[in-house]
Amino acid sequence: MQLLNVFFIYLSSLGTLSLADTNESTLTSRQILPNSFKPPPVFKNVHLLRNINLEKGYARESINVVVENLDSKPQDTYFLPFRAESIQKIGGLEVRDKKDPEKPAFKSEVVEYDPNSSTQFYRVTLPAPxxxxxxxxxxxxxxxISDFTPLPATIGQQDKQYILHKFSLFVPSAYHTSKQKTKIKFPSADVPDFTSDPERQGTTFNYGPFEDKPAGAEEEASVRYEFTKPIIHATLLERDIEISHWGGNLAAEERYWLTHMGAPLSAQFSRVQWAVSQHYPMPNSALKELKIPLLGGSADAYFTDDIGNVSTSRFRSTPREANLEIKPRYPLFGGWNYSFRVGWNNNLDRFVRKTNTGSTYVLRVPFLEGPKMSEGVSYGKVEFQVVLPEGATNVQYECPIPLISSESSSHKSFMDTLGRTTLKLTAINVVDQSRDQDVIVTYDYTLMAALRKPATIFGGVLAVFVTAWAVSNLDISIAKPT
Structure with missing residues (x-):
């Protein structure tokens, strides 16, 4: 229980932060609510439409709801309830004005709550009451994330894979709902088992409409559907971005701890069956290849794992686009793991620009790149690190991804004196749909700071020559006794 409470404290740190030059980690404290807390019934859900998309290896839910203020006073706080065992799997929650999606997302945060309660809440603050x-x-x-159950629990090497997904027909809500519908989108029409009585339209199930459901109303339902694809999940991704103004280079490296969360094999892996399946179309849920699209102009790509360099990769790069295709040393079936790293270089001018005033630079770089697969990729934890040039000060950032922590530290590399300022951002429950979201980092980098490295190199070389000259002029001969 204590671990769950710590998780909620971490998850409540969201939004844009500024970092000083010293080490720090910023977490926001929240009001702790008692176990008996219930959101005040100041709102009503007039009409609600819920869409559950199961086409990838994680579920994506979208809810469009018309909210009405029933109170006699203006209200600006809307609560979203989740089961305690489910809220740890929620990622990328975003609330916007449906009629004006270009406006910034509303402030959303997990409320610190009594861990003994079966219900936890996100608190959404409206921009105006x-x-x-x-x-x-x-x-x-x-x-x-990670909310699927393979059924059957184990399968043969050439069997179809089926997934069991449980949900509530009624959207869990802290408020009375006048009318609501639920739609589920599947990857195929092969849905052999389901509860309730949905209206089937190809690969879509429609439930409802349901009318006049009180706050907290739920009705459990489940569907079992075919998903003969790998369920790719990275328990940890460490992504490093290193900036070099002198070399005009941006170096990226990503380290993955990958796992296949699908159904494990019911028997020992057969190399013969695997070889046959490569020439004939057979059901197969194994992961055998990863495709990583990179920005145009990327160069010097590499791919290594725990053993060493992996030659089963292909890299193509043009000024407009670049693609890295890699194959693990072995196919990944359900329950199998694979750890590896990839890296590449790119021209710094594509990511950094200098402002018109002062010595301020602006870095714009994707928070996430990595594999882009039709079945999707989910990440349990992402540690994003930016290593800035030595002497960079006044570091600030904007990140569209909800963060659990951020910190600034010093990193020393070749010929550094005081070390480089390093910004580290940590997020959990991230999916590959965040690839298009950029982190913006601003920092000051003066001419004196830029000259520090060549001055250090010059001083080092000069010290070597002076030392060599001084040693060469020493008289180390043995004089004859007089």
Missing amino acids: LTPSSQLTLSIIYNV
Whole structure:
């Protein structure tokens, strides 16, 4: 229970932060709510539409709801309830104004809550209080990571893979809902088992409409559907970005701890069956290849694992696009793991620009790159690190991804004196749909700071020559006794 409470404290740190030059980790404290807490019934869900997309190896849920203020006073706090065992799997929660999606997302945070409670809450703060009897259409989107159960639990090497997904027909809500519907999108029409009685339209199930459901109403349902694809999950991704102004280079390296979360094999792996399946179309849920699209102009790509360099890779790069295709040393079946690293270089001018005033630079780089697969990729934890030039000061950043921690430290490398300022951002429950979201880092880098490295090199070389000259002029001969 104590571990769960610590998790909620971490997850509550969201938004844009500024970092000083010294080491620090910023976490925001929240009000702890008692076990008996219930959101005040100041809102009503007039109409709610829920979409559950199961086409990838993680569930993506989107809820469009028309909210009305029932209170006599303006209200600006909307609560989203989740089961305690489910909230740890929620990632990328985002709430916006459905009618004006270009505006920034609303502030959303996990409320510190009594860990003994079976229900936990996200607290959404509206940008402006909603006046009495007024309505607002909310767009709520989030991902649910590692929430699938293979059924059957084990399969043969050439069997289809089926996944069991449990959900509630009624959207869990802290408020009364007048009317709601639930839609589920599957990767195929092969859905052999399901509860309730949905309306089937190809690869989509429709439930409802349901009317006049009180706050907290739930009705458990489940579906079992075919997903004969790898369920790719990185328990940890360490992504490093190193900036060199003197070399005009941006070096990226990513270290993955990958696992296949699908159904394990019911028998020993057969190399013969695997070789046959490469020439004939057979059901197969193994991961045999990863495709990593990179930005145009990327160069010097490499791919290594725990043993060493892996030659079964292909890298193609043009000024407009670049692609890295890699094959693990062995196919990954359910329950199998594989750790590796990839890296590449790129021209710094594509990512860094200098402002018109002062010595301030702006770095814009994707928070996530990595594999882009049709079945999707999820990440349990992402540690994103930016190593800035030595002498960089006044470091600030903007990150669209909800973070659990951030810190600034010093990193020493070749010919450094005081060390390079390093920014480290940590997020959990991230999916590959975050590839298009950029981190913006601003920092000051003066001419004196830029000259520090060549001055250090010059001083080092000069010291070597002076030492060599001084040693060469020493008289070390043995004089004859007089």
